[in-house]
Amino acid sequence: MKTGVFICHCGLNIGGVVDIPKVLEDLSGYDSLGYVTDYRYMCSDPGQQLIKDAIRDKGLTGVVVAACSPAMHESTFRKTAEAAGLNPFRCEMANIREQCSWPHRGEPEKATQKALEIIKASAEKVRKNQELSSLSIPVTRQALVIGAGIAGMQAALDIADAGYRVSLVDRLPYIGGHMAQLSETFPTLDCSQCILTPKSSEVGSHPNIDLFTNSEIHSISGYVGNFDVTIRRKAAYVNWDVCNGCGLCMEKCPVKTDSDFELGLAKTKAISIAFPQAVPNRPVINSEVCRHFTQGKCGVCEKVCPVGAIDFKEEDTFIDRKVGAVVVATGYDLHPKTKVGEYGYGVAKDVIDGLEFERLNSASGPTQGEIRRPSDGKIPKEVVFIQCVGSRDQENGYPYCSKICCMYTAKHARLYKHKVPDGQPYVFYMDIRAGGKGYEEFVQRATEEEGVLYLRGRVSRVFEEDGKTVVFGVDTLSNKKVEIHADMVVLATAIVPARGQTELARLLKISTDEWGFLSEAHPKLRPVESLTRGIYIAGCAQAPKDIPDSVTQAGSAAAKVLALFSSDTLSHTPEVAVVDEELCTGCGMCIDVCAYDARTLDARRSLAVVNEVLCEGCGACQVACPSGATCQRNMDTAQVMSMIDAVI
Amino acid sequence: MEASVDFEPRIVAFLCNWCTYTGADLAGVSRIQYPSNIRPIRVMCSGSVDPMYILKALLDGADGVLVGGCHSGDCHYVNGNYKARRRLAVLREVLDELGIGSERVWFRFISASEGALFAETVREMVDSLKTLGPNPAKAIWFT
Numbered sequence: 030m031k032t033g034v035f036i037c038h039c040g041l042n043i044g045g046v047v048d049i050p051k052v053l054e055d056l057s058g059y060d061s062l063g064y065v066t067d068y069r070y071m072c073s074d075p076g077q078q079l080i081k082d083a084i085r086d087k088g089l090t091g092v093v094v095a096a097c098s099p100a101m102h103e104s105t106f107r108k109t110a111e112a113a114g115l116n117p118f119r120c121e122m123a124n125i126r127e128q129c130s131w132p133h134r135g136e137p138e139k140a141t142q143k144a145l146e147i148i149k150a151s152a153e154k155v156r157k158n159q160e161l162s163s164l165s166i167p168v169t170r171q172a173l174v175i176g177a178g179i180a181g182m183q184a185a186l187d188i189a190d191a192g193y194r195v196s197l198v199d200r201l202p203y204i205g206g207h208m209a210q211l212s213e214t215f216p217t218l219d220c221s222q223c224i225l226t227p228k229s230s231e232v233g234s235h236p237n238i239d240l241f242t243n244s245e246i247h248s249i250s251g252y253v254g255n256f257d258v259t260i261r262r263k264a265a266y267v268n269w270d271v272c273n274g275c276g277l278c279m280e281k282c283p284v285k286t287d288s289d290f291e292l293g294l295a296k297t298k299a300i301s302i303a304f305p306q307a308v309p310n311r312p313v314i315n316s317e318v319c320r321h322f323t324q325g326k327c328g329v330c331e332k333v334c335p336v337g338a339i340d341f342k343e344e345d346t347f348i349d350r351k352v353g354a355v356v357v358a359t360g361y362d363l364h365p366k367t368k369v370g371e372y373g374y375g376v377a378k379d380v381i382d383g384l385e386f387e388r389l390n391s392a393s394g395p396t397q398g399e400i401r402r403p404s405d406g407k408i409p410k411e412v413v414f415i416q417c418v419g420s421r422d423q424e425n426g427y428p429y430c431s432k433i434c435c436m437y438t439a440k441h442a443r444l445y446k447h448k449v450p451d452g453q454p455y456v457f458y459m460d461i462r463a464g465g466k467g468y469e470e471f472v473q474r475a476t477e478e479e480g481v482l483y484l485r486g487r488v489s490r491v492f493e494e495d496g497k498t499v500v501f502g503v504d505t506l507s508n509k510k511v512e513i514h515a516d517m518v519v520l521a522t523a524i525v526p527a528r529g530q531t532e533l534a535r536l537l538k539i540s541t542d543e544w545g546f547l548s549e550a551h552p553k554l555r556p557v558e559s560l561t562r563g564i565y566i567a568g569c570a571q572a573p574k575d576i577p578d579s580v581t582q583a584g585s586a587a588a589k590v591l592a593l594f595s596s597d598t599l600s601h602t603p604e605v606a607v608v609d610e611e612l613c614t615g616c617g618m619c620i621d622v623c624a625y626d627a628r629t630l631d632a633r634r635s636l637a638v639v640n641e642v643l644c645e646g647c648g649a650c651q652v653a654c655p656s657g658a659t660c661q662r663n664m665d666t667a668q669v670m671s672m673i674d675a676v677i
Numbered sequence: 678m679e680a681s682v683d684f685e686p687r688i689v690a691f692l693c694n695w696c697t698y699t700g701a702d703l704a705g706v707s708r709i710q711y712p713s714n715i716r717p718i719r720v721m722c723s724g725s726v727d728p729m730y731i732l733k734a735l736l737d738g739a740d741g742v743l744v745g746g747c748h749s750g751d752c753h754y755v756n757g758n759y760k761a762r763r764r765l766a767v768l769r770e771v772l773d774e775l776g777i778g779s780e781r782v783w784f785r786f787i788s789a790s791e792g793a794l795f796a797e798t799v800r801e802m803v804d805s806l807k808t809l810g811p812n813p814a815k816a817i818w819f820t
Binding site: 098099129131133134136139142147150622624625646647649651652661669672673674677 | 687689699701702704705706708709710711712713716717718719720721722724725726727728729730733734737738739753754755756757760764796
């Protein structure tokens with residue numbers, strides 16, 4: 030073992046405080062060192078050359094560069110060491126600038142002593158550093174996208190367009206998600222279907238996209254580059270390969286039921302295609318209401334189907350896929366209005382939520398786009414829109430802002446005004462949050478040009494009386510109570526994570542926040558990555574967001590996937606945990622403590638086994654291991670103990 | 678042993694790479710001055726700090742040990758800071774039993790952006806240890 034210490038003056042940054050000649054003198058008596066020298070700027074070319082020459086000429090087996098923080102130049106000097114034939118993991122930094130000379134400028138003597146000890150500690154560590162090389166992981170260059178709303182579709186298209194196969198999974202029988210239910214979109218008021226359907230058909234016919242609708246993720250295991258997924262395709266009771274989508278079955282089916290797509294505002298049949306433009310355009314039998322399943326008779330669809338596609342005996346099928354990356358874009362649901370007590374728990378028939386209003390507005394909706402209230406089909410002349418229902422409500426809902434409600438309420442009020450010019454829309458709001466390109470202007474038009482009456486304040490009660498929906502509220506700008514006998518009330522209910530998202534997150538082993546939204550790896554710098562390598566997030570699954578933001582995030586997640594796919598292997602730090610099989614008793618303490626499921630118990634050999642690729646090298650297992658069998662490479666207990674010796 | 682007026686406590690600090698170590702770097706970059714009594718040892722995670730390290734440091738004569746980790750919910754390794762907190766809670770009992778005193782071991786959440794907090798923590802800890810006096814273990818083994 031022959032360690033060299035290279036002390037950098039960093040101009041006067043270090044040299045102006047730390048007495049480097051004294052450090053050199055003291056270190057020369059330190060027996061584990063083979064070579065000690067200093068230089069004005071060690072990171073400069075001549076400085077690096079000095080290190081390279083010394084490694085070769087003095088036959089150094091380890092290098093300590095006493096200079097700045099490892100965050101600054103560790104990789105620089107490890108490359109230098111490697112260039113001279115030394116294993117890069119045999120090079121360590123001693124941080125005598127950020128954590129010594131800079132914060133102790135007034136105490137040069139003490140700083141000198143501290144620098145000396147920091148260097149000795151690094152020297153002790155490097156003496157026991159193993160020679161390591163980066164781990165190489167093969168990458169399966171296929172992706173899984175979960176959720177086929179606008180975010181999932183965009184991510185799938187971007188990955189597929191780059192030439193990689195994508196399995197796109199959605200639990201609904203069609204793709205498009207909530208965007209398929211929208212009428213017009215802010216801030217341009219272009220029709221949602223008009224911008225969505227070309228994308229849907231592109232997804233449906235893309236040669237690189239395998240579409241699994243009416244399907245869910247059954248199981249997933251593995252790690253970055255190597256996930257094994259099983260997709261469960263729920264029985265549709267219709268052979269989609271045979272079906273030609275003629276729709277005769279739906280026409281003849283005698284069972285009517287509430288349409289989920291129309292949010293209960295219209296009826297559909299027990300066998301149905303959610304909406305006419307659905308991709309794929311194939312029907313599904315709702316076995317909960319179908320007479321064949323509930324009463325064991327009927328079978329009209331089977332009789333009328335011209336191609337014999339009906340298959341009552343169909344069962345769920347399981348499809349296995351191996352993928353290298355996963356994008357989670359599972360979208361959102363609305364906070365159920367039945368949970369909002371002050372607005373009648375959804376009992377009042379003419380109190381609807383924002384999505385229901387979208388359906389009323391939609392040309393393909395239950396009213397063909399005419400604004401008619403649900404109770405009696407009359408055109409409402411006074412409509413009250415209430416924002417922040419459940420959002421920004423610490424007491425009864427969620428503290429966060431649902432972000433899109435200010436904009437869609439302005440849109441709703443304007444669309445209503447376009448369709449019912451003599452009607453009066455009122456909007457109860459807390460603040461108007463219209464950050465976004467063209468957004469503020471959009472709201473301005475509602476308030477200033479189109480006669481939407483904005484009232485700043487909350488609503489205390491909504492109830493039915495004499496065919497009207499009465500709204501009690503307050504206008505805090507005029508400081509007056511407001512009572513409106515409205516014909517219809519539209520609630521901008523909070524955006525919440527999609528039903529089942531928490532369970533899916535658990536399956537994927539990615540974390541969520543306290544509300545169930547998926548956690549990003551870093552709120553600013555890694556917004557589309559989960560903390561699990563190879564799993565990316567996009568759209569409202571991460572937090573409430575509008576269509577442009579969802580599309581942006583989806584594209585960004587796709588770019589991350591493509592970066593991962595840019596090579597058929599990827600490297601992983603070798604500074605991970607390792608188990609000494611001689612010492613391990615198979616007690617399993619380390620398995621519970623691992624946050625990455627990087628450890629399994631080999632029951633047969635009674636040993637803990639590390640999956641080096643999953644291990645992130647945090648070192649928690651080393652502490653948990655009662656027999657000293659687990660060690661974190663290049664930061665093992667013996668190394669830390671000798672570092673402690675060096676500084677006391 | 679009488680605490681002398683010019684007693685300078687020696688602190689060993691285990692700082693997590695992602696938050697507190699980076700916070701300490703920031704204190705330096707910002708040229709915030711704090712006492713030089715502290716000897717930083719960079720660890721990947723506060724959850725990798727074995728209570729044995731702390732015991733060893735104290736038995737070998739350190740007057741205090743600082744463990745710095747990420748804030749609640751911010752741990753780079755999901756929950757290593759909570760693991761550290763639980764382990765330290767147990768260690769505190771042991772230290773009190775040994776007569777070393779659990780108040781010599783500080784566990785603080787200091788983020789990468791809290792250079793000033795890091796400096797302030799060191800200042801406070803040095804003051805506190807000066808009041809406490811030298812580690813009594815020294816009186817047993819090193820006199």
